[in-house]
Amino acid sequence: MTATTKFFCPTCNTDRKFHREGINHRLHLILTVLTGGLWLVSWIAITIGRRYEPWNCNICDMPHHPPSANKKKK
Numbered sequence: 001m002t003a004t005t006k007f008f009c010p011t012c013n014t015d016r017k018f019h020r021e022g023i024n025h026r027l028h029l030i031l032t033v034l035t036g037g038l039w040l041v042s043w044i045a046i047t048i049g050r051r052y053e054p055w056n057c058n059i060c061d062m063p064h065h066p067p068s069a070n071k072k073k074k
């Protein structure tokens with residue numbers, strides 16, 4: 001499963017669609033059940049950690065991070 005999004009690509013110098021590998025939540029659900037809930041800790045850590053990984057441009061395939069939501073344009 002691949003997740004997609006769209007933001008400005010500094011390499012292409014224009015808005016591009018980006019993709020990255022999605023999380024197999026069904027697999028993590030099965031592991032959580034099999035480990036009696038212990039795997040839930042890893043599942044949460046992986047889900048949070050994934051948010052900090054870069055996306056790859058569909059055109060140039062360069063890894064980039066989306067523009068920070070904290071930067072407000074005036």
Ligand SMILES: [Zn+2]
Nearest residue numbers: 009012057060
């Ligand atoms: Zn690009």
